[in-house]
Amino acid sequence: MTSSFSASHVTVSGTLGAGQPLVCTVLPTYNERANIGPLIEGVLASAITAHVVLVVDDNSPDGTGAVVRQLAAEYNRDGVQRVALYTRAGQKGLTSAIQAGIDLAVTTIGAEIVTWMDCDLSMPPTDVPRLVHAIVEGGADIAVGSRWVPGGTDVAHGFMARTLSRAINSLAVALLGSEVHDYTSGFIAGRAAVFRTLRLRGDYGEYCIDLLGRAVRTGYTVCEVPYTCVPRTAGESKTGANLLDYLIKGRKYVATIGALALEK
Template identity: 45%
Template sequence: MSAPHTPAAAPPLPAEWSRTATTVVMPTYNEAANLATMAEALMALPLEGLRLLVVDDNSPDGTGAIAEQLAEKYNEPGRTRVGVLHRTTKDGLGRAYAAGMARAVAEGASYVLQMDADGSHPAEKIPELLGVALATGADVVVGSRYVPGGSLSDAWGVHRKALSRWANAYASTILGTRVRDITGGFNLWSAAALNAIDLETVDSAGYSFQVEMKYRALKAGYTVMEVPIHFEDRTAGESKMNLAVQLESVVMPWRLRTRSARASGHRPR
């Protein structure tokens, strides 16, 4: 058995950068066992401008109520550190992200970070992602499992790792991109890029949201950079992946390619 992954300490950002208005959008459905731990990790980061927005899809396990308790715990007079967006309909991860990202930009975020609630994304890497965006001017910074230095949990078997790599190669080949982790869900976006993409017009309801968003950013001329991360397996709760989500992920790259070809006046090959 290999040794457990130990996060490397990141150097602190300059004070001005740490005050950058950055909102972590975290969709939840039945994540009562994970949410408080995730919030604690985020609130402990040395980022004065960081805010968490929980987007709960009416979780029957009480996740929404826990989110409200966290807001009461961490919010201060004149400073909102945790916000909650309650949705009454569970209509897919992509829709939840779009709603949360739109709310974050409307409330003044300069950058918006997508992050899962299950502990798979490393909170300690957020300052690095933000630092890369501010230092380089990149509008999208991907926490990548598949650039040098990136890695996957040992809990993932050979088949699951191979399937994940295949999905990335499949989408990137069809769409002609060089993003190595185009399916990844740990992504930092500038408000400018999100406004240009127009979240209300994004079609994907499920995990293919990650692919569509990155592809649309690239087509709009925005720079996408990748930073290596270690991706952990969830320790509590159940994955939300199902057959419908998997089928959408297979079809969406072809749909995006066809739409792009029509817009440019060419037939897809």
């Protein structure tokens, strides 16, 4: 089976948010059947401008793609496409899935702003407009959903994971710059122009440190928007939750910070 994109001719009608920037939210999924429906509905219900949701699914065995196809049939009416599905077969990986989504969003869909987030509902879809607003009204090039600025917090993870995240982010702030306090956020919005110059690198969450570190260095305006990370209530974490999982992840993050600091 080859990869397929069910929105090869995405058309966004002039009646949908005329004069406003088109936003595309990329949703990378692997086995998120129970979460993807409420997430798509939440993103589209709270949208403040013309908005397309693009799910990049790695052929999830739990049938995530079928849920998306059904929602697409409901939402895509009157020549206006709001929900698109890109199914990658024989390919896996969070970073490459997000990058594939960004490429389609910028080139095929013609989005002026691209956002993305985890699909476990830990990042509230109602916060997407706040990120978009920081770009459209606030003039930022990149907006970062941040747990580690005043007004933000993480009630999803235990003490060990939060402490590790804070320690890694403190190191990143010290070595990469204090423009960002949640380098491992994964809840991002950015102007299309940013993604024409910066491509994601890495396998998993470290791509975010790398992207934000290079964005700061490039001189892009990065703005943090506080949000509350809430627990996943359905499906399984792809990261795991034991000490070994966190240490393996943490080592990669520290290595990424170190490599970027030396790359100057």
